[in-house]
Each structure stands twice: as structure tokens, then as C-alpha cells.
Amino acid sequence: MGERCGPFAGAVVLITGAAGGFGQAMAKRFGDAGARLVLADRDEALLAESAAGLDCETVLLSGDIIHEETSACLVAAALDRFGAIDVAINNAGIATAFKPLHEVTAAEAEQLIAVNLMGVIHGMRHQLPPMRLRFAETGRPSAIVNIASIAGVIGANGLAVYAAAKHGVVGLTKSAALENARHGVRVNAICPTFSPTAMVTETITKGGPDVDLLAKGIPMRRLASVEDVVEAVLYAASPASSFITGQTFNVDGGITAG
Secondary structure (H helix, E strand, O other), rough: OOOOOOOOOOEEEEEEOOOHHHHHHHHHHHHHOEEEEEEEEEOOOHHHHHHOOOOOOOOEEEEOOOOOHHHHHHHHHHHHHOOOOEEEOOOOOOOOOOOHHHOOOHHHHHHHHHHHHHHHHHHHHHHHHHHHHHHHHOOOEEEEEOOOHHOOOOOOOOOOOHHHHHHHHHHHHHHHHHHHHHHHHEEEEEEEOOOOHHHHHHHHHHHOOHHHHHHHHHOOOOOOOHHHHHHHHHHOOOOHHHOOOOOEEEEEOOHHHH
């Protein structure tokens, strides 16, 4: 592979949900920018397929983030292979069909909370200690980027529990940012509107509004592209945003401007 170059040259970047639409695109961009990658997804085969074309040092781990040991093993693998974590991106998440809250089953609600909120909590609980320790020992800062949703800052008709979980991610992000501001760890959240990923496509096929209708609710009259979201992630993770923490980057085409 030769000597790495680029804005993230040599940086160790951990990404969950790395086989999905956002995660796969993030891995490619960070890898192209010189990073060394630690990638996780519950779909082992798809993860291996997604990582096959990456031209960088890569560690792969299959596992479901609803289980705390997945996060523990992922961080341990990063430290064992690379000795540090510079950036952690808590990206893994799920959605369900659009339905009113009173029709959501307890099992569906618990699964949404387990993946979308508890998965981020598990991840950060294991990511933060080595980041804080390294800053204390070397002064080198780190960044955590949590992938929330525009449903984490406004209501979402038909997605009440999903919105509740993503609001939780935003609150978690802000609180962790305050706790870690003096310890060299910045924590921010990306809040995209609908983007044409597999998760959104599957949600639409389960009875949700079609793409045209979704786009009509966005002032720019289009969905967010995957690259729109990935660019925001790269900025939030980079030294260019070194004085920004506890913020939500609303990649929403103007939805929250009104």
C-alpha cells in the first residue's frame, strides 16, 4: 500500500454499520484520505464484500451493536492492531415501517431503542476511555461522530420511536461533548434527512411515502445524497472542526430553517 497520504493520513477510524450505504461510503472516503480502518457490521459477508475494494489497512469485525461485547471487541481490536483510535463513527442503525405510535409493538420499540440508542451508548462507553487516556498522556485529540437523523431534532410523523431514539442520540452527543471537552475528545452528531440508502428504500417499500413525496417535504426538493452526508461526517471528524463540539450538523436541505 505504500506510505499513506491525505488529510487523515495514518489516522485510525472506527466505523459501525460499515457495510451499509453511509458506512460503506465513509469507509471508502476515509481510506482514500489515508486512514487505517476498523470496520464493523452485523452482516459478515456484506462487510467483507464492501471492504474488498479498500486500499488501506483494515480490520473487520462482524457483530450486532445491541450487544455491548461487540463494542468492547471492536475497540480492543483497534487498540491491538493500531494502538489508538483517532475517530469513532457510530453509524449503525435501523428503521421500521411508517406507522402511528399506538400500532408499534413493544418488541419493535425495544429493537429500535436497542440498536439506535443503546448501540451508540455501548460504543461510546468503550471508545471514550482510550481516547481520554491518550490525550492525557500525549495531548493528541480524538473525535466521535454519531449518526443521528433529522428525526433527532424534530418530530417524525409515523416514526415516533425512531425519532425518540435519535433524539436520545442527540442528547447523548451534547452531554458527552460537555463531559469530554477538557479531555481532548470532540463529540458531534450528523442529522441527515432521508437519503436513498437501502434502509430508506426498505422503509418506503413497507408502506412509507414514495421518494417524490418525501422530496416535496424538503425545501431543496430532493433527498440528501450519500455524499452530502459523508462530506459532513468528514468535516466533523477532521481537524478543520477542532473547535466544534456538542453540535448537530443538520444535513436536511433546509427543513429546520423554518
